[in-house]
Amino acid sequence: MISVKKVDNRPLNFLERLYLPEIARGLLVTTRHFFVNLFNPKGIPTVQYPEQTLPLPHAARERTRHRLKVRADGSPKCVACFMCQTACPAYCIHIEAAEYPDNPVEKYPAVFDIDLARCVMCGMCVEACPEDAIAMDTLEIPGGVLDRNALKLGREALLRNLAGEPSLKGASNRLANDYLKSRGQA
Amino acid sequence: MPRITIDGRPIEVEKGVTLLEAAQRLGVHIPRYCYHPKLSVSGNCRMCLVEIEKAPKLVTACSTEAADGMAVLTMSEKVKTARRDVLEFLLINHPLDCPVCDQAGECGLQDYYMEHSLAKSRFPAEDKVRRQKRRVLGPHLVLDNERCILCTRCVRFCSEVTRTSELEVMERADHSFIDLKEGRALDNGYSLNIADICPVGAWTSRDFRFKQRVWFLKKTPTVCLGCATGCLTEVHHNENTIYRVVPRPNAETNTWLCDAGRMTYKAVQAGDRLAKGVIKNGLIDLEPALRETASRIDEAHGALAVLGSPWLSVEDNAALARLAKDALKTADFSFDFSAEQGVKDGILINKDPAPNAAGARRVQAAFGGTSFAELSAKVASGAVKVLVTEARAAALLKDALKAGGARLIVFAANRSEIPAGAYATLPYASYFETPGTFINFQGLERRTQPAVTAAEGVKPLWAMVNKLAVYSGTSLRLESAQDALKGIDLK
Numbered sequence: 201m202i203s204v205k206k207v208d209n210r211p212l213n214f215l216e217r218l219y220l221p222e223i224a225r226g227l228l229v230t231t232r233h234f235f236v237n238l239f240n241p242k243g244i245p246t247v248q249y250p251e252q253t254l255p256l257p258h259a260a261r262e263r264t265r266h267r268l269k270v271r272a273d274g275s276p277k278c279v280a281c282f283m284c285q286t287a288c289p290a291y292c293i294h295i296e297a298a299e300y301p302d303n304p305v306e307k308y309p310a311v312f313d314i315d316l317a318r319c320v321m322c323g324m325c326v327e328a329c330p331e332d333a334i335a336m337d338t339l340e341i342p343g344g345v346l347d348r349n350a351l352k353l354g355r356e357a358l359l360r361n362l363a364g365e366p367s368l369k370g371a372s373n374r375l376a377n378d379y380l381k382s383r384g385q386a
Numbered sequence: 387m388p389r390i391t392i393d394g395r396p397i398e399v400e401k402g403v404t405l406l407e408a409a410q411r412l413g414v415h416i417p418r419y420c421y422h423p424k425l426s427v428s429g430n431c432r433m434c435l436v437e438i439e440k441a442p443k444l445v446t447a448c449s450t451e452a453a454d455g456m457a458v459l460t461m462s463e464k465v466k467t468a469r470r471d472v473l474e475f476l477l478i479n480h481p482l483d484c485p486v487c488d489q490a491g492e493c494g495l496q497d498y499y500m501e502h503s504l505a506k507s508r509f510p511a512e513d514k515v516r517r518q519k520r521r522v523l524g525p526h527l528v529l530d531n532e533r534c535i536l537c538t539r540c541v542r543f544c545s546e547v548t549r550t551s552e553l554e555v556m557e558r559a560d561h562s563f564i565d566l567k568e569g570r571a572l573d574n575g576y577s578l579n580i581a582d583i584c585p586v587g588a589w590t591s592r593d594f595r596f597k598q599r600v601w602f603l604k605k606t607p608t609v610c611l612g613c614a615t616g617c618l619t620e621v622h623h624n625e626n627t628i629y630r631v632v633p634r635p636n637a638e639t640n641t642w643l644c645d646a647g648r649m650t651y652k653a654v655q656a657g658d659r660l661a662k663g664v665i666k667n668g669l670i671d672l673e674p675a676l677r678e679t680a681s682r683i684d685e686a687h688g689a690l691a692v693l694g695s696p697w698l699s700v701e702d703n704a705a706l707a708r709l710a711k712d713a714l715k716t717a718d719f720s721f722d723f724s725a726e727q728g729v730k731d732g733i734l735i736n737k738d739p740a741p742n743a744a745g746a747r748r749v750q751a752a753f754g755g756t757s758f759a760e761l762s763a764k765v766a767s768g769a770v771k772v773l774v775t776e777a778r779a780a781a782l783l784k785d786a787l788k789a790g791g792a793r794l795i796v797f798a799a800n801r802s803e804i805p806a807g808a809y810a811t812l813p814y815a816s817y818f819e820t821p822g823t824f825i826n827f828q829g830l831e832r833r834t835q836p837a838v839t840a841a842e843g844v845k846p847l848w849a850m851v852n853k854l855a856v857y858s859g860t861s862l863r864l865e866s867a868q869d870a871l872k873g874i875d876l877k
Binding site: 280298 | 483484485486490511519520595596597599601602
């Protein structure tokens with residue numbers, strides 16, 4: 201069932217039907233805004249994105265540009281399990297797995313691309329990650345570029361730790377952590 | 387014959403049938419790890435426990451034979467609790483490295499945990515038994531002892547199917563693990579079946595390892611063309627790339643698949659796949675190659691011969707027969723291949739390495755033609771100026787070609803197949819890319835199904851033959867593979 205709302209439109213009065221006085225009234229509104237903004241530029245709510253951004257409200261901070269967390273030896277925490285690629289509703293993640301010769305965690309992403317032009321910023325990849333390897337907390341809002349290719353992030357562009365990291369969480373990271381400890385890198 | 391009831395449903399089975407098999411006939415799936423229909427019963431995983439009314443304890447369905455009057459319950463509370471508890475035991479020492487494990491997605495532990503348990507582990511991760519991970523054993527397999535649940539399917543496979551007995555359970559109780567016997571190597575020609583039958587991720591294939599997650603794979607039922615046995619297989623592929631070939635168990639021919647058969651897909655994706663024609667040693671576009679080939683055929687003025695190939699499907703052999711009969715107007719064609727057939731090693735591998743000698747003989751029966759020996763003699767005598775055949779079949783006439791000096795025109799899928807001295811080579815789509823009918827050594831009809839699409843311009847062989855005929859001035863009117871099959875009795 202579609203609900204129908206009846207709108208009681210007031211019939212136009214004589215001045216409104218004359219048309220020109222209303223045009224003048226509209227111009228007056230625009231002109232007032234122009235002069236108010238001209239003499240009080242701090243009051244303008246518009247932000248000059250992408251050069252300028254606003255501080256994000258708390259929940260939105262978890263939906264900014266992706267990053268891949270890094271272990272103490274500089275390798276990605278990601279083990280190329282393809283969970284994020286499977287969960288991604290926009291098909292923007294492309295992974296190619298490879299095998300470590302020595303590290304007992306065995307698997308790592310040789311290629312990890314995120315196409316931000318396709319990404320819908322839903323955060324499903326972060327939800328799906330069993331290794332705590334991908335996060336969307338860089339506080340960078342992607343977009344505002346002149347070239348689409350600038351939105352394709354490769355593995356190196358994604359690898360980044362925040363202050364207080366590397367963290368040692370994650371299901372398979374026991375093996376990697378033991379390995380790093382044995383080599384004196386953790 | 388014992389009459390039993392399973393979950394209240396009556397069934398009558400032959401003597402010696404186990405409860406698990408009887409339940410399967412009723413469509414009731416009893417979870418199992420160690421049971422495999424083609425291996426001996428071991429009864430060690432305890433996953434198939436079922437309740438029998440009036441019996442004091444739960445019994446393993448895989449090892450209990452049906453007896454008259456048994457009332458079996460597979461979904462009672464007692465059974466459900468037992469399954470949950472057995473899974474808890476099996477998972478106690480499991481490393482839970484599913485993100486790295488290739489089995490994830492087709493893993494018995496994952497599936498049954500979701501179906502029968504969903505319990506939280508009560509066992510601290512630090513107390514888990516640690517074992518050696520990632521041991522490369524043999525040319526095809528990697529063993530991870532930590533993931534192993536000791537169902538011994540692999541041990542039984544090696545001792546009962548291949549009869550090589552390389553594997554054994556070492557030590558006992560909590561210390562036990564699967565290991566290779568001293569001084570042995572795991573290279574019995576069927577070793578990749580172990581990766582298939584392993585219900586967990588303990589055995590993984592080195593070839594497939596980390597290439598693709600299994601839930602992305604699409605499955606196409608087809609046939610192995612590695613030899614005349616013609617095993618039924620399933621090709622797993624995604625985005626036009628084949629990742630692995632696994633057996634499709636059936637009563638007539640195969641439960642398993644040999645390692646060589648599993649690797650046949652490599653040729654399709656090899657770097658030397660032909661998408662253009664080759665004249666002498668130079669690649670040229672398809673159309674000029676066909677024109678050149680046709681003009682060589684016209685030059686020969688009837689001194690032509692066509693040899694079919696036991697590596698080609700019935701359709702493609704029939705197209706070659708029509709080319710010889712209707713376009714080239716020669717009587718010198720042969721589809722008569724009589725290699726010795728029969729299973730060589732008692733498991734699967736056939737004495738005849740070509741998959742379709744029987745199918746080629748069907749074409750011979752329908753179209754006539756000379757025997758292979760006569761054709762060979764004629765080629766050797768020099769009476770044949772141009773011979774048209776398939777690349778691997780050309781090798782059968784190698785000596786005759788050398789003696790007679792005929793120009794060789796071959797069809798080949800890969801550059802490495804092209805025989806030395808071939809004048810012209812035309813590409814064709816392999817049977818992973820196009821359907822084809824084959825007849826195996828038992829006389830059973832086998833159809834291949836395309837799993838991937840061929841490179842642009844690469845057509846099935848019958849279509850290439852059709853084109854070649856047009857270039858030499860005759861239309862064979864082959865619009866589809868079915869047109870080529872007309873008049874051939876496949877039975």
